[in-house]
Amino acid sequence: MPLPDAALIARKGEIVRALRRLVPGEGVIGDPAGLVPFQSDGLSAYRQTPLAVVLPDTTAQVCAVLAWCQANGVKVVPRGAGTSLSGGALPLQDGVVLGMAKFNRILQVDYANRCAVVQPGVTNLAITGAVQADGFYYAPDPSSQVACTIGGNVAENSGGVHCLKYGLTTNNLLGCEIVLMSGEVVRLGGKGFDAAGYDLLGVVTGSEGLLGVVTEVTVRLLTSPQAARAMLLGFASVEAAGATVGDIIAAGVIPAGLEMMDRPAILAAEAFVGAGYPTDAEALLIVELDGPEAECAELSEQVAGIGEARGATTIRTSSSDAERLAFWAGRKAAFPAVGRISPDYYCMDGTIPRRQLPHVLGAIAQMGREYGLGVANVFHAGDGNLHPLILYDADKPGQLEAAEAFGADILKLCVAVGGVLTGEHGVGVEKRDLMGEMFNETDLACQQRVKCAFDPDLLLNPGKVFPRLHRCAELGRVHVHRGAVAFPELPRF
Amino acid sequence: MLDVAARTETPKTAAEVVELVAEGRPLEIVGGGTKRGIGAVAGADAVLSLAGLTRVIDYAPEELVLTAQAGVKLATLEKLVAAQGQMLPFEPPHLGRLLGAKGQPTLGGALAANLSGPRRIRAGAARDHFLGLEAVTGRGELVKAGGRVVKNVTGYDLCKLMAGSWGTLAVLTEVTIKVLPAARTELTLLFFGLDDRRAGEAMTRALHAPAEVSGAAHLPAATAARAPLKGEMAVTALRLEGFAASVAARAEHLAMALKDFGRVEQLDGPLSRDFWAQVRDVEALWKDPRPLWRISVPPAAGWRVGEAAAGEALYDWGGGLVWLLSEDNPRAAVRALGGHATLYRGEGLAFEPLDGPLKALTARVKAAFDPNGVLNPGRMGAS
Numbered sequence: 003m004p005l006p007d008a009a010l011i012a013r014k015g016e017i018v019r020a021l022r023r024l025v026p027g028e029g030v031i032g033d034p035a036g037l038v039p040f041q042s043d044g045l046s047a048y049r050q051t052p053l054a055v056v057l058p059d060t061t062a063q064v065c066a067v068l069a070w071c072q073a074n075g076v077k078v079v080p081r082g083a084g085t086s087l088s089g090g091a092l093p094l095q096d097g098v099v100l101g102m103a104k105f106n107r108i109l110q111v112d113y114a115n116r117c118a119v120v121q122p123g124v125t126n127l128a129i130t131g132a133v134q135a136d137g138f139y140y141a142p143d144p145s146s147q148v149a150c151t152i153g154g155n156v157a158e159n160s161g162g163v164h165c166l167k168y169g170l171t172t173n174n175l176l177g178c179e180i181v182l183m184s185g186e187v188v189r190l191g192g193k194g195f196d197a198a199g200y201d202l203l204g205v206v207t208g209s210e211g212l213l214g215v216v217t218e219v220t221v222r223l224l225t226s227p228q229a230a231r232a233m234l235l236g237f238a239s240v241e242a243a244g245a246t247v248g249d250i251i252a253a254g255v256i257p258a259g260l261e262m263m264d265r266p267a268i269l270a271a272e273a274f275v276g277a278g279y280p281t282d283a284e285a286l287l288i289v290e291l292d293g294p295e296a297e298c299a300e301l302s303e304q305v306a307g308i309g310e311a312r313g314a315t316t317i318r319t320s321s322s323d324a325e326r327l328a329f330w331a332g333r334k335a336a337f338p339a340v341g342r343i344s345p346d347y348y349c350m351d352g353t354i355p356r357r358q359l360p361h362v363l364g365a366i367a368q369m370g371r372e373y374g375l376g377v378a379n380v381f382h383a384g385d386g387n388l389h390p391l392i393l394y395d396a397d398k399p400g401q402l403e404a405a406e407a408f409g410a411d412i413l414k415l416c417v418a419v420g421g422v423l424t425g426e427h428g429v430g431v432e433k434r435d436l437m438g439e440m441f442n443e444t445d446l447a448c449q450q451r452v453k454c455a456f457d458p459d460l461l462l463n464p465g466k467v468f469p470r471l472h473r474c475a476e477l478g479r480v481h482v483h484r485g486a487v488a489f490p491e492l493p494r495f
Numbered sequence: 496m497l498d499v500a501a502r503t504e505t506p507k508t509a510a511e512v513v514e515l516v517a518e519g520r521p522l523e524i525v526g527g528g529t530k531r532g533i534g535a536v537a538g539a540d541a542v543l544s545l546a547g548l549t550r551v552i553d554y555a556p557e558e559l560v561l562t563a564q565a566g567v568k569l570a571t572l573e574k575l576v577a578a579q580g581q582m583l584p585f586e587p588p589h590l591g592r593l594l595g596a597k598g599q600p601t602l603g604g605a606l607a608a609n610l611s612g613p614r615r616i617r618a619g620a621a622r623d624h625f626l627g628l629e630a631v632t633g634r635g636e637l638v639k640a641g642g643r644v645v646k647n648v649t650g651y652d653l654c655k656l657m658a659g660s661w662g663t664l665a666v667l668t669e670v671t672i673k674v675l676p677a678a679r680t681e682l683t684l685l686f687f688g689l690d691d692r693r694a695g696e697a698m699t700r701a702l703h704a705p706a707e708v709s710g711a712a713h714l715p716a717a718t719a720a721r722a723p724l725k726g727e728m729a730v731t732a733l734r735l736e737g738f739a740a741s742v743a744a745r746a747e748h749l750a751m752a753l754k755d756f757g758r759v760e761q762l763d764g765p766l767s768r769d770f771w772a773q774v775r776d777v778e779a780l781w782k783d784p785r786p787l788w789r790i791s792v793p794p795a796a797g798w799r800v801g802e803a804a805a806g807e808a809l810y811d812w813g814g815g816l817v818w819l820l821s822e823d824n825p826r827a828a829v830r831a832l833g834g835h836a837t838l839y840r841g842e843g844l845a846f847e848p849l850d851g852p853l854k855a856l857t858a859r860v861k862a863a864f865d866p867n868g869v870l871n872p873g874r875m876g877a878s
Contacts, residue, residue, distance in 0.1 A: 208648045
C-alpha cells in the first residue's frame with residue numbers, strides 16, 4: 003500500500019472537524035471504537051483502521067466531501083456494504099472511508115422503459131424485491147446479494163450464478179451518476195440503449211472505486227421467466243462432467259446457471275445442508291434451465307440425454323420450485339459449508355478456458371499436496387470461472403502465507419493456460435501484485451492514464467488494482483517521433 | 496475525406512501499425528470503409544487501412560469465444576460461425592448500401608462504432624460481446640486489455656471504452672468477442688396498420704411479456720411503402736428465436752397478450768430472417784438524398800421522435816432506436832426525450848456535442864490515449 007502520510011494522520015482532528023461541517027449530525031465517525039466495523043471488507047485477512055468514516059446522504063454532500071479532500075490532499079476509499087472479496091474497500095491509515103450506505107432509496111421504477119433508477123446503497127436483492135410482484139427482476143445475482151449494494155456491484159462489475167446467460171453487472175446497466183474526485187458530477191448513459199460520446203459507463207463499471215463515486219444507478223429490468231428447473235448430474239470423474247458441459251453448449255443450450263462442484267465441495271455442502279447431493283460422485287453439475295414451461299421440459303430431457311451419454315451416475319430434475327431451491331441450497335452454502343470443515347478458507351476467482359478444466363483441477367490438487375493444504379472447488383462451469391477454496395488454519399504458523407502463495411500459484415496457472423486473474427471478485431489489493439502476470443508495463447500504464455483522466459492526484463482508492471503507482475505527470479509524457487508533432491496547428495480531439 | 500487510393504497504408508502486422516502511428520502523422524483509420532462518411536475525418540495526412548489484418552486467430556466454438564484481427568470482414572465471420580451452428584449475438588448491421596459506400600464492413604469497424612442489430616434488446620450490444628483487445632494507441636504503443644475468456648474483471652474494461660470510440664483512441668488490431676449458439680428456429684409476428692404511438696404500446700407490451708422477444712421493430716406506413724416491403728400499411732414486427740417448442744409456446748402467449756392490436760400474420764424461417772436483415776441494414780431508407788439520423792432514446796419515447804420531426808422513420812429496439820430521414824434537425828427534441836442523435840448521412844455536426852464536466856472528462860480520456868490527436872482527427876466532434 004502507499005506509505006501512510008504521517009502529516010495527514012497528525013491532522014486527523016482538523017480533518018474530522020472539516021468533514022463534520024460538510025456532513026453534519028451523525029455523518030462523520032472519528033472515534034476509534036466507531037471505526038472498528040470499517041476496518042476490513044469481505045477479505046478479512048486484511049485490516050486497517052481508517053482516519054475517519056464519512057457517511058453522506060446527498061449527492062451534494064458527496065461533492066463537498068470529495069472536493070474538500072482533493073483540495074487538502076486527503077485520500078478517499080469508497081465503500082458500499084463492504085462485501086468485496088478482493089479488499090476493494092480496505093481502508094487507508096491516512097485516508098477517509100466514504101460510506102454510501104445512506105443512499106438506500108429506489109428512486110424510480112420505470113416499467114415502460116424496463117429500468118429502475120436507484121441509489122447506490124440499495125442492496126442487489128432489494129431491486130428485485132421491489133419489482134418481482136410485477137413480474138420483473140434484476141438479473142445479476144452475486145452470492146452476497148442480500149447484503150451487497152448496487153453501487154458496489156457497479157464498482158466491482160459483479161457477476162453471479164446466472165451471468166452465463168444474463169451477463170455481469172456491466173451488461174445490465176443503462177446509466178449512472180458519478181462524482182469525480184474534483185467534486186464534479188457526471189451523468190453517464192441514461193435510459194436508452196446507448197449514450198453519446200465514449201462509453202465511460204463501461205469503463206467506470208468494474209473500476210473498483212478508482213475513477214469516481216457512484217451516486218445513482220439506472221439498471222435494466224428483465225421479465226421474470228415463466229418457469230425454471232434445476233438438474234443435478236453426478237459423475238465419476240471431473241473429465242466426464244467437464245465434457246458434459248461442453249456437450250450442453252455444443253447442443254446450443256445456454257443454461258441460466260451451470261455450476262460444478264468437486265468431491266470435497268460436494269461432501270462439505272451435503273454435510274452442511276443435506277441437499278441430497280450424491281456423495282459418491284467425484285463431480286456434480288447443477289444445471290438450471292429457465293423460460294417457458296415447454297422449453298424447460300424439452301431442454302431438461304436433452305440435458306439428461308447428454309449426461310447419460312457421458313455416463314452420469316446420478317440425474318435428477320426438480321419437479322417443484324421447492325426442490326429446485328433445495329438443489330441450489332448446497333451450492334449456495336458451499337462457502338460456509340467449507341467454513342465448517344476448515345477453520346479458515348481462502349477463495350480464489352480465476353477464469354480459464356473450459357477445455358483446460360481437468361488439467362487445471364489436477365494441477366491444483368498437486369499443488370495442494372505440495373503446500374500441505376486441502377482444497378475444495380466450486381466452479382461456474384459454463385463460463386469457466388473457477389472458485390478454488392483453499393483450506394487452512396490461520397492459528398497455525400505459516401499457513402496463511404502458504405494459502406496465499408498457493409492462491410497466487412493457482413492464478414498464475416489460470417493465466418498460463420489462457421485465462422485471467424479474476425472473473426468476478428475484482429483485483430483489489432488481493433491480486434494487485436499479480437497484474438504483471440497478465441499485463442506488461444505498457445498495458446498497465448495505459449490503464450493508469452485512464453485513472454489520471456478521472457483522478458489526476460490519485461486520491462481515490464489508491465493502492466488497489468495497480469501494482470505500482472506512477473504519478474500522472476510521469477505517465478503523461480508524450481511519445482514524439484523525430485522530435486515533432488505533425489500539424490501542430492490542428493485542433494486535436 | 497482523403498482520396499483513399501492516394502495515401503493509403505495497409506500494414507500487415509500490428510508491429511507495422513505501431514510503426515505507422517509512431518510516425519506522428521494524423522491518420523484516418525479505415526476498416527471496410529462503409530462508415531467513413533459519418534463524422535468525416537478532417538486533416539488526416541494518410542489513411543491507415545486494416546484491410547491487411549484479416550486473420551482469424553482462434554475460434555473455439557465450445558468456449559464461445561473468437562479471436563481475430565480487426566480487419567476481418569463481418570461476412571467472413573458470419574459464415575465461419577454459422578458453420579458451427581453459432582452466431583454473432585449482437586447482429587451487426589451492414590450499412591454500406593445505406594451510406595452509399597462500396598466496401599464490406601469489418602469486425603473492427605462494427606466494434607469501434609458499437610453497432611448492433613435488432614437483437615440488441617435481448618442479447619446486448621457489440622460492446623457487451625467485446626471481451627479482449629490488442630490495439631495501438633495514439634502514442635504508438637501496442638497495448639492489450641481484457642482477455643480471451645467470457646468472464647473477466649481484471650483491470651479496467653478498455654474494450655467498452657473502445658466500443659463506440661470510432662477509432663479516436665486507438666487502432667484496434669486484434670479483438671476477442673463472445674459468440675453464442677444460433678437459434679434453431681425463428682418466427683416473426685406481424686401486426687398491421689398501427690400508428691407510431693400504438694405500435695410503441697404494442698412493442699412495450701411484447702417486451703414485458705415473458706416471451707423473450709429478440710426483435711421489436713415498427714415501419715410506419717410511408718416507410719413500409721418503400722422497397723423492399725412495398726407494403727400498403729404500417730408493419731409492426733416481433734421476433735421470437737430459440738428451440739421450436741419454446742418458440743411456438745411463446746408465439747401463442749404473445750398473440751394472446753397482443754390480441755387487441757388486430758390481425759396477426761406469421762413469418763417463418765427464411766422469410767423471418769430476410770425481414771430482420773432488412774431491418775438491421777435499414778434497407779427501407781436506402782437511396783434517398785435526405786439527411787439520415789440515427790437516434791437513441793428511452794424505448795417508450797421512440798414514437799415521439801416521429802412527432803418531433805417530419806420525414807420517414809424506422810423504429811427498432813422496441814422504439815429505442817430510430818432511423819430518421821429528415822430535413823429537420825431533431826437534436827433538441829431528442830435531447831428533451833433523454834436521447835441523442837447522430838447524423839449518419841448529410842451535412843452538419845455528426846456526433847452529439849457534449850458539455851460541462853462530461854466534455855472535459857472526455858477530452859482528458861482522449862488525451863490519455865492520443866495526446867497529439869493523430870487518430871481520426873475531427874471525428875466525434877472537434878474541441
